[in-house]
Amino acid sequence: MHFIDVGQGDSALVQLPSGQSILIDGGTAGAAGIVIDYLKTAGVTKIDHLISTHPHEDHIGGLIRVIREFPIGKIYMPRATHTTRTYENLLLTIKDKGLRISEAKAGLFLDCGPKIETVFVAPCGESYANLNNYSAVLKLSYGDTAFLFTGGC
Numbered sequence: 001m002h003f004i005d006v007g008q009g010d011s012a013l014v015q016l017p018s019g020q021s022i023l024i025d026g027g028t029a030g031a032a033g034i035v036i037d038y039l040k041t042a043g044v045t046k047i048d049h050l051i052s053t054h055p056h057e058d059h060i061g062g063l064i065r066v067i068r069e070f071p072i073g074k075i076y077m078p079r080a081t082h083t084t085r086t087y088e089n090l091l092l093t094i095k096d097k098g099l100r101i102s103e104a105k106a107g108l109f110l111d112c113g114p115k116i117e118t119v120f121v122a123p124c125g126e127s128y129a130n131l132n133n134y135s136a137v138l139k140l141s142y143g144d145t146a147f148l149f150t151g152g153c
Helices: 029-041 063-069 085-096
Strands: 012-015 021-024 047-051 072-077 101-103 116-122 137-142 145-149
Touching (some): 021 137, 029 063
Parallel strands (some): 021 047, 072 101
Antiparallel strands (some): 012 021, 137 145
16 A cells, blocks of 8 residues: 655555555645656556546546556546646546546446455535545455545545
8 A cells, every 4th residue: 555645736656465456546736756656666667457536637647647657557537527628638638648547437347356445435426516525445455455436626
C-alpha cells in the first residue's frame, strides 16, 4: 500500500500479491511527474486497474500522463460528468489509447486474484447535488485486513 504525496489531491498505489497493481487517482496535472516517477521506482510496468474516484482536477489531472505512459488494463470511473478541460482531456486520452471506461458503482467487484476481495461500495445512487458525492469508494480485503479508499473532496 502506497500513498503518494501529490500535495493537494489524492493518489494511492496498491501492489497485490497476484502481481497486479491498482492506481487510485493521480493528483493534479502538476503532480503527474511525481506519480509516474513513484510508479517506476515501485517497479510498476502496467496498471491493471486504474480508478478515478471523481472528476475534480486534483484527482484526475495526473492520470492523463499516467495513461499515456503505462499500459492500462481497466479504467473505472463513476458516472459523473464535469465541464472542465482537464476532464475532457482525460476522456480524450482514454479514447485515443483505445481504452473503455467501466462504471464504478456499488456492488462491482474487481478481479484482483485469489484471497483478495475488491469491491466498490459507492456511489450508490445515480443523481447527487454535489460532485464529490459521486466518488467511487473501494473496499479491499485481504485476510483479516481491509482498506477503504474514498474519493475525498
